[in-house]
Amino acid sequence: MSSTPAITLKNDLFLKALQGQEVPRPPVWMMRQAGRYLPDYMKLRAKYDFFERVQTPDLVAEITVMPVHQVGVDAAILFSDILVMLQAFGVEVQMVPGKGPYIPKTVSTLEQAKQFTLPDVEDALHYVMGGIRATQQALDGAVPLIGFAGAPWTLLCYWVEGKGSKAFDGARAFCFSQPEAAHHLLGLLTEATIAYLNAQIAAGVQAVQVFDSWAGLLAPQDFYTFAFPYLKRIAEGVKGAPVILFARGAEYALGELAAQTPAAALGLDWTADPARARAAVGDGVTLQGNFDPAKLLAPIPYIQQQAREMLKAFGKRRYIANLGHGILPNVHPDHARAFVETIQAS
Amino acid sequence: MSSTPAITLKNDLFLKALQGQEVPRPPVWMMRQAGRYLPDYMKLRAKYDFFERVQTPDLVAEITVMPVHQVGVDAAILFSDILVMLQAFGVEVQMVPGKGPYIPKTVSTLEQAKQFTLPDVEDALHYVMGGIRATQQALDGAVPLIGFAGAPWTLLCYWVEGKGSKAFDGARAFCFSQPEAAHHLLGLLTEATIAYLNAQIAAGVQAVQVFDSWAGLLAPQDFYTFAFPYLKRIAEGVKGAPVILFARGAEYALGELAAQTPAAALGLDWTADPARARAAVGDGVTLQGNFDPAKLLAPIPYIQQQAREMLKAFGKRRYIANLGHGILPNVHPDHARAFVETIQAS
Numbered sequence: 001m002s003s004t005p006a007i008t009l010k011n012d013l014f015l016k017a018l019q020g021q022e023v024p025r026p027p028v029w030m031m032r033q034a035g036r037y038l039p040d041y042m043k044l045r046a047k048y049d050f051f052e053r054v055q056t057p058d059l060v061a062e063i064t065v066m067p068v069h070q071v072g073v074d075a076a077i078l079f080s081d082i083l084v085m086l087q088a089f090g091v092e093v094q095m096v097p098g099k100g101p102y103i104p105k106t107v108s109t110l111e112q113a114k115q116f117t118l119p120d121v122e123d124a125l126h127y128v129m130g131g132i133r134a135t136q137q138a139l140d141g142a143v144p145l146i147g148f149a150g151a152p153w154t155l156l157c158y159w160v161e162g163k164g165s166k167a168f169d170g171a172r173a174f175c176f177s178q179p180e181a182a183h184h185l186l187g188l189l190t191e192a193t194i195a196y197l198n199a200q201i202a203a204g205v206q207a208v209q210v211f212d213s214w215a216g217l218l219a220p221q222d223f224y225t226f227a228f229p230y231l232k233r234i235a236e237g238v239k240g241a242p243v244i245l246f247a248r249g250a251e252y253a254l255g256e257l258a259a260q261t262p263a264a265a266l267g268l269d270w271t272a273d274p275a276r277a278r279a280a281v282g283d284g285v286t287l288q289g290n291f292d293p294a295k296l297l298a299p300i301p302y303i304q305q306q307a308r309e310m311l312k313a314f315g316k317r318r319y320i321a322n323l324g325h326g327i328l329p330n331v332h333p334d335h336a337r338a339f340v341e342t343i344q345a346s
Numbered sequence: 347m348s349s350t351p352a353i354t355l356k357n358d359l360f361l362k363a364l365q366g367q368e369v370p371r372p373p374v375w376m377m378r379q380a381g382r383y384l385p386d387y388m389k390l391r392a393k394y395d396f397f398e399r400v401q402t403p404d405l406v407a408e409i410t411v412m413p414v415h416q417v418g419v420d421a422a423i424l425f426s427d428i429l430v431m432l433q434a435f436g437v438e439v440q441m442v443p444g445k446g447p448y449i450p451k452t453v454s455t456l457e458q459a460k461q462f463t464l465p466d467v468e469d470a471l472h473y474v475m476g477g478i479r480a481t482q483q484a485l486d487g488a489v490p491l492i493g494f495a496g497a498p499w500t501l502l503c504y505w506v507e508g509k510g511s512k513a514f515d516g517a518r519a520f521c522f523s524q525p526e527a528a529h530h531l532l533g534l535l536t537e538a539t540i541a542y543l544n545a546q547i548a549a550g551v552q553a554v555q556v557f558d559s560w561a562g563l564l565a566p567q568d569f570y571t572f573a574f575p576y577l578k579r580i581a582e583g584v585k586g587a588p589v590i591l592f593a594r595g596a597e598y599a600l601g602e603l604a605a606q607t608p609a610a611a612l613g614l615d616w617t618a619d620p621a622r623a624r625a626a627v628g629d630g631v632t633l634q635g636n637f638d639p640a641k642l643l644a645p646i647p648y649i650q651q652q653a654r655e656m657l658k659a660f661g662k663r664r665y666i667a668n669l670g671h672g673i674l675p676n677v678h679p680d681h682a683r684a685f686v687e688t689i690q691a692s
Contacts, residue, residue: 166512169674173643176652219616219638219670251598252619270565273598292565297519306522324565328515 007136007204011143014075017320018207018242018264018286026311026319027074028343029146030336032326033067034079037333040066050095054080060131061138068143071336072344075144075207078135078200080128082150082211085192086159088124089116099163106162108174113181121192122199129203136204147205149196151212151234151247152189153227159185167217175226182226190230194237201241209244209267210234216249216269223250228257235261244288248325255280270324274313287314290324291339296331300338307342316346353482353550357489360421363666364553364588364610364632372657372665373420374689375492376682378672379413380425383679386412396441400426406477407484414489417682418690421490421553424481424546426474428496428557431538432505434470435462445509452508454520459527467538468545475549482550493551495542497558497580497593498535499573505531513563521572528572536576540583547587555590555613556580562595562615569596574603581607590634594671601626616670620659633660636670637685642677646684653688662692 009015013027035041041063044053053059063079083093083101094102107113122129135145157171158164165171175182197208215227227247235243245257246267257266258281268277268289277287295306311321321343327336355361359373381387387409390399399405409425429439429447440448453459468475481491503517504510511517521528543554561573573593581589591603592613603612604627614623614635623633641652657667667689673682 167640167671169640169643172638172640176638176641176644176648216617219636220619222638249617252622271562271595273566276598290565292518292522292568294513294515294518295522297515298522302522325513 007141007206009141009144011074014144014320015206015242017318018244020284020286020318023316025346026314026316026321026343028321028340029073029075029077030067030071030323030327030340031077033071033073033077033336034063035327036329037327037331037336038066038070039333040070050081054084055127057127057130057134061134064131064135064145065138068139071333072340073143074344075146076135076139077146077148077209078128078132078205080131080148082148082155082213083158084125084128085121085150085155085189085196088119088121088192088196089188090119091159101158101163103158103162107159107181107185108178110178110181110184113178113184116185116188118188118191121196125196125199128196129199132200132203132205144206145204146244147197147200147208147241149193149208149210149234151210151215151227152186152193152230153218154212154214155189156182156185156226157214157217168214171214172217172222175222186226186230190233190237193234197234197238197243198240201238205241207242207244207264208238209246212245212247212250214249215247215253218250220250220252223247223253224256228253231257232261235263246288251277258282258285265320267322268324272324274310278314283318286318286320288320288322290322293323293325293328293331296323296327296335296339300335303335303338304342307339308346311343311346353487353552355487355490357420360490360666361552361588363664364590366630366632366664369662371692372660372662372667372689374667374686375419375421375423376413376417376669376673376686377423379417379419379423379682380409381673382675383673383677383682384412384416385679386416396427400430401473403473403476403480407480410477410481410491411484414485416679418686419489420690421492422481422485423492423494423555424474424478424551426477426494428494428501428559429504430471430474431467431496431501431535431542434465434467434538434542435534436465437505447504447509449504449508453505453527453531454524456524456527456530459524459530462531462534464534464537467542471542471545474542475545478546478549478551490552491550492590493543493546493554493587495539495554495556495580497556497561497573498532498539498576499564500558500560501535502528502531502572503560503563514560517560518563518568521568532572532576536579536583539580543580543584543589544586547584551587553588553590553610554584555592558591558593558596560595561593561599564596566596566598569593569599570602574599577603578607581609592634597623604628604631611666613668614670618670620656624660629664632664632666634666634668636668639669639671639674639677642669642673642681642685646681649681649684650688653685654692657689657692
């Protein structure tokens with residue numbers, strides 16, 4: 001594995017906040033910041049289909065850098081998708097416009113599960129590493145670049161159900177009915193994700209985030225059975241860059257995530273309470289979040305006032321401002337900028 | 347208002363548990379227990395459309411009583427829908443098979459909101475009261491009958507968005523952008539709901555449950571602005587029967603709901619932790635919940651073992667066993683019975 005290329009950053013607030021260093025003000029970025037609310041992204045979306053965008057390093061770079069230039073965020077996050085990991089396992093993933101992901105051949109039995117083995121992720125997802133190298137060239141040290149992956153439980157949700165779902169009842173039922181099959185796949189996804197994130201780091205990302213978007217659909221004892229151990233192993237297996245764990249909807253687990261994993265930061269969704277979260281995790285970990293994305297649809301003065309309230313609630317130490325979930329497609333870029341600028345003026 | 351007809355109950359475990367009296371074992375019922383997992387319900391569904399079923403007292407009675415006879419639950423809950431309240435306001439609600447509710451004319455401005463005034467709920471929803479009387483005749487005192495209504499915030503979600511949604515971003519944005527319009531409608535819904543639940547009690551239900559199904563989509567401070575005060579007013583305004591408040595996804599608010607409202611019981615969704623919930627509410631309120639509905643899709647021995655674990659976690663005092671959300675349509679009735687019988691054998 002090659003080591004991270006040395007990059008001199010013009011703005012390293014994000015990495016400093018991750019490491020717990022003093023910063024003059026909290027850094028800010030937004031989940032899904034390279035997304036549909038940006039008119040220039042929509043132009044590329046009209047020209048190239050989803051996987052063309054994801055698999056073409058120059059497009060990845062152009063899209064990833066877009067919000068840095070147009071909205072002024074303090075970190076870039078690689079344009080990609082968590083479901084590329086299933087593709088690395090040889091699973092067909094379609095992206096149906098207006099509907100979301102669709103996986104024609106889902107997994108439902110132990111026999112099917114056992115047919116899968118650990119893929120060569122670096123080879124299968126070589127285009128992601130190409131995208132990282134192209135993005136770092138395009139960024140030219142402006143801000144750090146964040147890599148990411150889906151958490152095993154969240155990936156399993158799609159693998160079992162084959163599409164988006166309100167509560168992924170079928171994926172939960174699969175875990176309860178076929179725990180051996182579930183743990184086999186979760187274990188494989190974990191090993192593959194560790195290799196994937198380490199390859200991203202070798203290619204040049206300066207931090208990684210693990211998205212457990214559906215963590216909150218599990219009862220606590222099931223989260224500790226089917227999600228937490230795998231998040232922990234990933235945080236322990238990733239080397240050379242700080243790890244952000246985002247277990248959406250599992251606020252109750254923040255204390256355990258802080259105490260039992262080496263994560264540098266924990267993401268909070270918008271339903272988490274800043275003061276309660278800080279009390280749960282102590283002072284040794286950075287918190288990231290958690291502006292309600294729907295607030296960016298409200299008038300700008302309200303956004304500014306609410307962003308200041310959020311800053312007050314989190315304080316400036318070990319804190320990275322973000323949304324509590326991905327930015328909505330119908331947000332006006334001026335509103336996104338108002339959010340970012342309010343944080344930066346603090 | 348007429349007083350509740352005197353009904354001698356053969357099984358009053360549910361009411362005793364609500365009142366905090368000693369019971370030999372916890373009572374059990376299931377949200378959506380009169381639903382699509384029952385083959386006999388599916389037969390009626392094929393013959394009568396949704397609002398025909400909801401508006402015909404004899405069908406309401408037949409459907410409501412079905413799980414009492416076929417699954418053996420300790421309480422019946424009236425077959426109806428939370429969205430009838432919007433119909434009482436003159437709002438057109440369609441039920442699109444396979445898709446769910448659809449409201450062609452949504453509300454988005456203060457001007458539109460201000461056009462609505464308090465309806466005569468008892469008159470508009472007279473068929474619900476007719477359904478209650480027919481059901482009580484059919485039940486013949488076997489078990490208590492629960493009435494219900496949607497909480498104002500949850501009803502507003504549909505009123506603003508016009509259909510189901512993953513996170514009701516538009517409804518949240520409406521509250522943030524048009525707080526005056528939101529509070530006007532929430533206030534009206536609150537007054538109408540109090541009148542509605544009191545009319546249900548006068549017609550014969552022995553307890554009522556308020557479903558705030560989308561409470562968990564609000565950040566805590568927004569829950570305390572747009573949901574909590576209205577839940578509190580409803581709990582205070584309902585007279586003559588115990589009130590169960592189910593603020594799904596707002597586990598953090600259990601302590602406040604227990605301390606600041608006269609609710610007899612609080613519902614828990616399946617992501618809440620029994621011990622933590624009890625610690626938050628103290629001993630003065632009954633807890634109701636919270637089996638993960640997806641667990642009913644697993645093999646029966648697993649259901650039995652998990653149901654016993656749940657009982658152990660909640661204890662037998664001030665506890666009503668239930669699911670943490672509605673029963674899923676693809677659950678086999680034998681699995682539902684296994685759950686109910688495990689509780690009843692405790």
